[in-house]
Amino acid sequence: MTDFLGLAVAIAREAGDMLLAKRPARPEAVDTKSSRTDVVTALDRASEELIRDRVRAARPGDAILGEEGGHTGGTETEQGRVRWIVDPIDGTVNFMYGLPDWAVSIAVEVDGEVVAGVVNVVPRGELFAAARGAGAELFRDGLPPLRLRCNTGVPLSQALIATGFGYQAGRRAVQAEVLAHVLPKVRDIRRGGSCAADLCSVAAGRVDGYYERGPEEWDFSAGGLIATEAGALVGGLRGGPPAASMTVCAAPGLFEDLRGLLAPLDPERDA
Ligand code: IPD
Ligand code: CA
Ligand code: CA
Ligand code: CA
Numbered sequence: 001m002t003d004f005l006g007l008a009v010a011i012a013r014e015a016g017d018m019l020l021a022k023r024p025a026r027p028e029a030v031d032t033k034s035s036r037t038d039v040v041t042a043l044d045r046a047s048e049e050l051i052r053d054r055v056r057a058a059r060p061g062d063a064i065l066g067e068e069g070g071h072t073g074g075t076e077t078e079q080g081r082v083r084w085i086v087d088p089i090d091g092t093v094n095f096m097y098g099l100p101d102w103a104v105s106i107a108v109e110v111d112g113e114v115v116a117g118v119v120n121v122v123p124r125g126e127l128f129a130a131a132r133g134a135g136a137e138l139f140r141d142g143l144p145p146l147r148l149r150c151n152t153g154v155p156l157s158q159a160l161i162a163t164g165f166g167y168q169a170g171r172r173a174v175q176a177e178v179l180a181h182v183l184p185k186v187r188d189i190r191r192g193g194s195c196a197a198d199l200c201s202v203a204a205g206r207v208d209g210y211y212e213r214g215p216e217e218w219d220f221s222a223g224g225l226i227a228t229e230a231g232a233l234v235g236g237l238r239g240g241p242p243a244a245s246m247t248v249c250a251a252p253g254l255f256e257d258l259r260g261l262l263a264p265l266d267p268e269r270d271a
Pocket of ligand 1: 067087089090091092093163164165166167192193194195196212214215216219
């Protein structure tokens, strides 16, 4: 039986070490995707290649979904249908500017359910990890592992809320409209620049909640499990699993209030 979390942690550490060693003083965008600000660097691709190589070597039958390389592989294995969901650098803009919130994010899904997740926030020396049903922990060099619990009992008006603004073209006006609606109703807003790290911040009680329109599976799968295992709820706006249309995360109570605040804004619209 493969220790999925152990393997994911080892690979996320190796990718993180490679990125720290190879990061130039000012990484440059080598390509753009959906918009001028939706960028990719050579090291996003190198990190994904490394992760794909290591997964294929250890588990040749597994499917891999990566932000840069899309979907590949996948056969039935002795442990079911296994899919690795990979963001080789979550927070590419922070990575380019030398800001400390960027992460390697790896989730492992078995038969449609995420069972393990690791978010290696490399510049901070913080590795967040969770296995389904076994809780979430923060690992730092020289310190004992820290069991994570999200904040509970925080009213919306006192809540510190993280958010993100996806880089897809044509979304800025609606993002600003949603923000203008939310900001007066909460304590304050944080835009850290890495969805995976934001979800880990909910897990660690560093913020009370998170919402974003636009995150994809590779952004929220690992961090979503870590937040869930720390006691938070993670879901879409109208029930169901987290979704690109809107992903919300907070402790029970605040989760419903945050969803209620966002629901009338119809974030399905683009502008
Ligand atoms: C982005 C980051 C950002 C979020 C965007 C994501 P990337 O991922 O997670 O915080 O607001 O929606 O696309 O492109 O840096 O991997
Ligand atoms: Ca990206
Ligand atoms: Ca991402
Ligand atoms: Ca990325």
